[in-house]
Structure formats: C-alpha cells, structure tokens
Amino acid sequence: MRAVNLIPSDSRAGTTPVAGRSGGAAYAVLAVLGGLALLALLYGMAHRQVSDRRAEVASVTARAQRAQAEAGQLAPYTSFIALREERMHAVSDLVDARFDWAHAFHELGRVLPSGASLTALEGNVGGGEASASASGAPAAGAATPAASSSTPAATGTATSAGGAAAAPTVTSATPPGSVPTFTVSGCATSQKQVALTLTRLRLIDGVSEVTLQSSTASSGASPAGGAGGSGNCGAGDPAFTIQVTFAPLPSSAAIGSATKLTSQTGAGR
Amino acid sequence: MTNRDRIVLIVISTVAVLAAGWLLVVSPERKKASSLKTQVDAANSQLASASGDLARARADQVRYAAAYASVVRLGKAVPAGQEVPSLMYQLAQASNRKNVEFSSITSGSGSAGSAAASASAASSASASGASASSTAAAGFTQMPFTFVFNGTFKDLYHLFQQLNGYTVRTTSGGLRVSGRLLTIQSTKLSPLSSTTTSGGAQSDRLTGTITATAYVLPASQGLTGGATQASPAGSATTPVSGATTASSPSAPAIARVTP
Numbered sequence: 134m135r136a137v138n139l140i141p142s143d144s145r146a147g148t149t150p151v152a153g154r155s156g157g158a159a160y161a162v163l164a165v166l167g168g169l170a171l172l173a174l175l176y177g178m179a180h181r182q183v184s185d186r187r188a189e190v191a192s193v194t195a196r197a198q199r200a201q202a203e204a205g206q207l208a209p210y211t212s213f214i215a216l217r218e219e220r221m222h223a224v225s226d227l228v229d230a231r232f233d234w235a236h237a238f239h240e241l242g243r244v245l246p247s248g249a250s251l252t253a254l255e256g257n258v259g260g261g262e263a264s265a266s267a268s269g270a271p272a273a274g275a276a277t278p279a280a281s282s283s284t285p286a287a288t289g290t291a292t293s294a295g296g297a298a299a300a301p302t303v304t305s306a307t308p309p310g311s312v313p314t315f316t317v318s319g320c321a322t323s324q325k326q327v328a329l330t331l332t333r334l335r336l337i338d339g340v341s342e343v344t345l346q347s348s349t350a351s352s353g354a355s356p357a358g359g360a361g362g363s364g365n366c367g368a369g370d371p372a373f374t375i376q377v378t379f380a381p382l383p384s385s386a387a388i389g390s391a392t393k394l395t396s397q398t399g400a401g402r
Numbered sequence: 403m404t405n406r407d408r409i410v411l412i413v414i415s416t417v418a419v420l421a422a423g424w425l426l427v428v429s430p431e432r433k434k435a436s437s438l439k440t441q442v443d444a445a446n447s448q449l450a451s452a453s454g455d456l457a458r459a460r461a462d463q464v465r466y467a468a469a470y471a472s473v474v475r476l477g478k479a480v481p482a483g484q485e486v487p488s489l490m491y492q493l494a495q496a497s498n499r500k501n502v503e504f505s506s507i508t509s510g511s512g513s514a515g516s517a518a519a520s521a522s523a524a525s526s527a528s529a530s531g532a533s534a535s536s537t538a539a540a541g542f543t544q545m546p547f548t549f550v551f552n553g554t555f556k557d558l559y560h561l562f563q564q565l566n567g568y569t570v571r572t573t574s575g576g577l578r579v580s581g582r583l584l585t586i587q588s589t590k591l592s593p594l595s596s597t598t599t600s601g602g603a604q605s606d607r608l609t610g611t612i613t614a615t616a617y618v619l620p621a622s623q624g625l626t627g628g629a630t631q632a633s634p635a636g637s638a639t640t641p642v643s644g645a646t647t648a649s650s651p652s653a654p655a656i657a658r659v660t661p
Contacts, residue, residue: 161412168420172428179431186438193445200452207459209634214462216627217469220476223542224583227480227617228571231585235563242555251555254591306544306585306615 230305230382232258232313237379240337241315248326251319252372258382259311309384315377316346320366324348327373334377341380348373466634473626479569479583480542480617482625489616492581493549496564502553505609510546542617546587551610552594558610562586565614588613 234256245251317334321327327348334343350371366372403411462469481488490507497504551561568581590611619625628635 158412161416164416165419168416169423172420172423175424175428176431179428179435182435183431183438186435186442190438190441190445193442193449197445197449197452200449200456204452204455204459207456207463209629210462210466211459213473213627213629213634214465214469216623217473217476220473220480221577224476224479224569224579225571225577227542227583227585228569228577231566233566234586234589235559235566238555238559238562242559251591252593255589257588259587304541304544306546306587 227305230307230309230311232307232311232379232382236338237313237315241317241334244333244336246326246329246333248323249319249321249330249373251317252366253318255316256313258307258313307382310381312381313379315379316374317377318372318374320370320372321348322367322370324350324371327371330373331375334375337377337379339379340377342376342378344376344378346374346376467631470626470629470631473629475579476577477619477625478581479577479579480619481582482619482623484545484618485582489547489582492568493565496561497551497553500553500557500560500564502551502557502561502610505550505552506548507550508548510548510613510615541620543620545616545618547614547616549612549614551612552607553610554606555591555608558591558608561610562589565612582616584614584616586612586614 237256241254319330321330327345331343331345334340348371350369351366486509493507494504496502551558553561565584565586569577569579569583572578591608592611594607594609
C-alpha cells in the first residue's frame with residue numbers, strides 16, 4: 134500500500150521557502166533601509182565634520198590674521214631691535230679688530246733689558262712693508278700719516294667714495310688678519326745687550342717674529358740710525374734697529390667664541 | 403525566473419543602491435572633510451607662525467626702551483655726525499688726565515673730506531626726521547685723524563690705554579661705551595727734540611704721533627633711524643613700560659650695552 138502524506142505540501146518541514154511569499158523582497162527592502170540608514174549616519178558625521186572644520190578654519194585664519202596684523206603693527210619695534218643688534222655687532226667687530234697698543238707698550242717696557250734704551254719706536258697695523266721701509270724715511274710718518282697705513286686708508290677712501298650706506302659690512306681700519314709690526318730703534322751698552330734685547334723682545338705677548346735690521350757700534354757720539362732715530366748713543370755703544378712682528382689680528386668670530394668661553398668658565402674676572 | 407535568481411537580483415540591487423549612495427553622497431562629503439582637515443592644519447601652522455611673530459614683536463616692544471637707550475649710547479662710540487669737537491674734547495680730557503700734552507690733531511688724507519660729507523649728510527638726514535630704513539646695512543664711514551701728543555713713555559702708555567678704553571668689550575661679551583670708538587693704525591714715538599732738562603740732560607719726554615680712525619654712521623641712517631624715545635619710526639603704538647628708559651642728563655657717562 135502506498136503511503137500518503139497528509140500534511141499540506143506548503144506546511145511540510147524543510148520545504149518552506151526562505152524568501153517567503155514576497156520572494157525575498159521584504160528582506161531586500163529591510164537591507165536597503167538599513168544600508169541607507171548607515172549611509173545617512175556616515176553622511177551626517179562627515180557633514181558635521183565638514184561644518185566643524187569650516188568653522189575651525191575660519192576661526193583659526195581670523196586669529197592668524199589678527200596676530201599677523203598685530204605683529205605688523207609692532208614691526209617697527211622688531212626692525213629697531215634688529216638695527217640695534219646690527220649696530221652692536223658692527224661696533225663689536227670694530228672693537229675686536231683693534232690692536233691692543235697699550236698692552237704692547239706695557240710688554241715692551243716689561244721685557245726691555247736695563248742695558249738697552251729706545252730712541253724711537255714706530256708701530257703699524259696692517260702694513261708690514263710700510264713699517265719695513267719706515268726706517269729709511271724716519272720723518273715721513275708725521276707729515277703723511279697715510280703713508281704708513283696705506284692699506285687701511287685706502288679701504289677707508291673706498292668706503293667713503295662708494296657711499297657708506299651701500300657698504301654691507303663695516304670695514305675696520307685694522308681688519309682681522311692685519312699684522313702689527315713695531316720698528317724699534319735704540320742704543321745698547323754692548324752688542325751682548327743687543328742680543329739680549331732680541332731675546333727679550335720675543336717674550337712680548339703675541340709676538341711672532343723678532344728681526345734685527347742693524348746694530349752698529351759707533352766710534353763716538355753719533356746719531357743713531359733707524360726709523361726716526363734722533364737720539365745719541367754713547368761712545369762705542371751700538372745703535373740698533375729691530376723689527377718686531379706680532380701675530381695677525383684675530384677674526385671677530387674667534388674673539389667672540391673666546392669671550393664666550395671666558396664668560397662661561399668665569400676666567401678673566 | 404527561479405527563486406534563486408530572484409534572490410541574487412535582489413542582493414545585487416541592494417548592493418548597487420548602497421554603493422551608489424556611498425559613492426555619490428557619503429564619499430564626497432568625507433573627501434571634503436579630509437581636505438578641510440588639511441586646511442585646518444595649514445591654518446594652525448599659520449597661526450602658530452603668526453603667534454610666534456607676535457610674541458617676538460611683543461618681546462621687542464618690551465625691550466624697546468632699553469634698546470633705544472643702548473642705540474643712543476652706541477652713538478657715543480659711533481655718532482651720526484662727524485662730531486670733531488667732542489672728539490677733541492675727549493682727547494684733551496684724556497691727555498690732561500694722563501699728564502700728556504695734546505699737541506695737534508690733523509684730519510686724515512682725502513678720504514676725510516668725503517667722510518665729512520657723508521657725516522654731515524647723515525646728520526642732516528636725521529635732523530630732517532627722514533625715516534631711514536631700520537634694516538639698512540650698518541656700514542660705517544671712516545674718519546682718519548693724526549694726533550700728536552707729548553709725554554713720557556709711561557704717560558703715553560696710559561693715554562693709549564685710555565683711548566682704547568672708551569669702547570671696550572666686557573668679559574660677558576657686551577660692550578662698555580664711554581666715548582668715541584678709535585682704531586689706532588700706527589704710532590710713532592720719538593724723543594721730543596726741543597726739550598732738555600735744566601741740567602742740560604735730555605728729557606725723557608717723547609712725541610707720540612698716532613694715526614687713528616674714528617667712525618661715523620652712514621648717511622642713510624640717523625642715530626636712531628628716525629625712532630624716538632616713545633616709539634620707533636612708523637609705529638602707531640607705544641612701547642610697553644617696565645624696561646629701563648633712555649639715558650637722561652643725570653645718567654652716568656658709562657653705559658653697559660649687553661647683546
């Protein structure tokens with residue numbers, strides 16, 4: 134006998150369609166609605182970010198413009214401070230570029246032996262050649278000061294003629310790297326004293342070279358030779374001329390760093 | 403159309419609708435937000451820069467009075483005009499103090515003429531209140547001079563010390579200004595020919611011939627570049643109080659200028 138299923142075919146287990154009667158359209162509508170809700174949420178968040186950021190940009194830009202305008206109003210102060218710094222720097226450079234004549238004279242007086250005396254002294258900064266020729270033209274210094282400082286004077290003329298306003302930096306009359314030289318003339322009681330003088334002059338602070346130009350013992354009282362020498366040496370006493378060359382003047386940067394170091398270490402106080 | 407086909411079609415349609423919504427609505431808005439984020443960052447960095455400038459400008463405003471005073475004092479070392487009388491007065495004072503006879507002063511060679519012209523132009527420019535640019539180059543005009551002093555070696559040594567000491571650098575790196583800045587280029591010491599002591603022996607007095615250079619501010623700049631004690635040139639605002647004010651007649655002669 135053939136079995137007959139009495140349960141209606143649409144109510145049997147496992148045979149109910151997933152799509153239901155609408156054939157899945159209901160699920161599709163739900164999915165679309167859910168998706169649209171999610172998209173709306175994302176759009177809302179993005180839109181809010183946009184409006185927030187627009188407001189922030191406007192606010193920040195306005196603040197920046199206000200700050201810039203205020204800084205612009207105060208710009209003359211900044212310019213003045215810059216002018217002050219520039220001038221400070223320029224004057225400092227000039228101060229640093231000077232040769233310490235007083236110290237050199239002090240050192241000269243300190244090291245000169247008792248058996249030697251000076252009759253004339255000529256010092257130059259920057260013109261090694263000029264001082265070398267100075268011994269041959271002792272009277273030229275006072276009348277033509279530019280002759281013994283040709284390089285610095287020439288620099289000065291160029292600066293003036295070219296218009297100082299156009300000069301980007303300050304030109305010192307004794308620029309860094311200039312070599313100070315002394316030509317000393319004098320008398321000694323003996324040639325040994327001249328030799329001692331040469332040795333002692335090397336002890337001067339900052340001296341790089343000491344060169345004897347002449348040392349001539351006179352038979353009687355005679356004018357001493359050398360640069361501007363008009364003093365008399367004793368009978369038989371040698372008259373000498375010695376050139377003392379100092380180390381070149383340091384650059385401002387070197388002095389600045391040395392000053393900084395001195396300031397930091399507390400040395401020199 | 404089978405049931406399965408219908409489901410596939412529905413899924414595809416749903417995904418297409420959602421993708422279209424994302425691409426056409428949400429994504430452009432997110433891109434806009436992202437580009438605005440870049441704008442916000444740029445605006446923030448602009449603000450930071452402007453704030454920094456403003457802070458610096460305000461600090462400069464606070465420092466103005468002190469800076470003005472130091473610029474004025476630096477004018478003692480490098481004046482706006484030639485200021486030969488004050489230089490002579492300074493040399494005479496130094497030589498008297500050091501027991502040295504100030505014999506002569508000669509203006510340097512041809513360059514001094516142009517230096518004088520530049521210097522007078524500078525002083526007239528500052529007198530007329532021309533608002534020279536504060537950022538102009540600080541090229542100074544040189545003024546060469548030759549001085550002759552008579553005195554002993556020791557006295558002349560002290561004089562050199564005095565001349566150098568008018569403007570010196572301190573150990574802290576600042577400047578101490580009490581007079582005209584002079585750069586000595588050459589010196590010549592020789593016995594004073596005409597002097598002998600009462601006993602007939604030669605005197606120990608020397609003639610010191612000094613070639614030195616003084617400096618003058620360029621013609622384009624006045625002493626303060628048109629600034630006054632109250633405010634710099636072209637400023638509508640007034641400086642913030644609290645800093646030291648500029649030098650007064652009762653102020654001490656020596657000024658310490660620290661960078």
